[in-house]
Amino acid sequence: MNGITVRIGAALLGAGCVAWSAAPLVSGGWAGLALFVAIFCVVAGALRLALIAVPVPEDSFLLPGPVRFFLRVLWVLRQVPWEEGAVVAIVWLEVLHSSRSWHTALLGAALIAYLLATHLAESGSPARVLRPQTRVLAAGTVLLALGAGAGMLPAVAPGAGSALLRVLAAGALIAAAGLVLPWVTRGEDQG
């Protein structure tokens, strides 16, 4: 995969995450604002990746107005953490919907893919740099699926206590995974 492909892939994944979390569009809960922020951040992040190789002249004195404006835009594009904003807005959009566990799980996988693709695009690294993380990513995917499964479990009894219990169960899963991690990463350390 060359750099352009990865950049396009990151932009498409971002757009897909926005569409996936927004559909069907709900009203209330600042959904419109969240959708606007998500779209804006994804577009700005894609622009940042597209202009990542544009050099900035060291001496910016006596430059024409349009060039100075472009440099200012470039500076803003490179300084603001657009992807973080997009992630928060996308999660916000997903929360506004009623519980749909597998939908959320797929969104989580897509978000992770979006962040990894963005990282590859901005660092210009090949995809093989992610190879050492495959075990952990696999473990994370299992946890993602377990979380989704826990979300689908019917509550023991209606009320806040049962929901909290499910959250605690998910947290316990993550803690258990953390205990298993040294075993998972042992092979990497030796390699």
Place this chain on the structure above:
Amino acid sequence: MSSLTTNDVPVRPGTQLEPRWRSSRHARRLLTLGLAGLFVATVARRPEFAGLAAPALLLLAVSGPGRVQRRPPRVTVRARPSSRRGFEDEVMALDVSIEGQEDCRVEWTLRPGREIAPVGPTVAEGPEFRFTFTPERWGRRDLGTLDVTLRDRWRLAEGHASLTLPRIDCYPAPASQRTRVVLRRLPNRLGEHPVRVPGDGLEFSGVREYVPGDRQRSINWPASTRRGRLQVNTFAAERSQDVVLLADATSDVGEPGNSALDLALRGAGAAARAYLEARDRVGAITYQWGGASWLAPGMGRRQVYRIIDSMLTAETGGWTSGASFRRLPRAALPPGALVVVFSPLLDQRFVETLRDMRERGFIMLVIDVLNAEPPSRPFSRQRAADSVARKVWRMEQEAIRFSLRELGIPVVHWDGVESLDLPLAPHTRRPMGVRR
């Protein structure tokens, strides 16, 4: 074993840098996703969001400090230019290497200084790399800075360090000059310029009658046969001369890279090489505001670098204050020396100094390096007086050159593109005499 490598660049032990470690942008994004998921899972009591946060939090937990890889607190970085001296537009190299980075991936970013143009990539990865660059204009140039970024194997933590690169001396690219202006009267010193006085040179001078003491190998047998008496060949003596290159650094007009000072230095470099190859003694005087720096005439190939150094930095040789050269020691301006002047002739005090030197008997040749005119206003704001002023300025310049020629100082114009041999041709065909 010598500690010097080629080009006299010492091998430095390296610079110890302490990287500033922080989480990468990738890690901050993962943290945002993880915290957002956990927050929603707790507040909205929806466990699927805890699952959404799980992969990101796992990645962060695994790569935490001390889990996968140790982050080196300090590294040793070496940055060595291929040479500390170079010429304009010469491609030079900068070798960089690092030690103590452990398993971290290393990324180098070269931030070149002013007038330093990278030839190859400015960003590279790996524990060793060779950057290539070229200095675009003469002078003492800062190479710039070298940013070192260490990344852990999972690219979730970054260590940043910066190294200030050394300076290099960039010499002006010398112009081309093969022929030389030779004085008619040369000091009695062995050299390579044939003179009219008979001597032990290589150039045939004439035939005369044999006298006892002449070497037999110099007998001209055909002439002896024709005349019936022994005839011997005579040869011209070979002498050297003192040449002083006088560069006018008071006015730097014209486009950068092709300005009057650029041309003066390039021409002086070419002249220094040409005369030193003929075993002449060559010195240099750089005329600046408030005085002049000088370097006494000398011989040898290293004198070229001394001359250019003295013109660039004024650290070698001496310094005399004042606009006149009367205070210059005889070592800097030997009597009877040929003075080759590189000047745009814009400074009236410098022109007066030339006249003064001519009246003191120095033989001079002025190479006019002015290739620019006063800038004109935009077309919409042009006035009729502008063209008149421009004409007056041109006439003044012509008058200055005419007055110098009238004093017996030849003035030739050089555009900096063609070889110096072309404008100097009228004066290199025959020895240059003194017009009283």
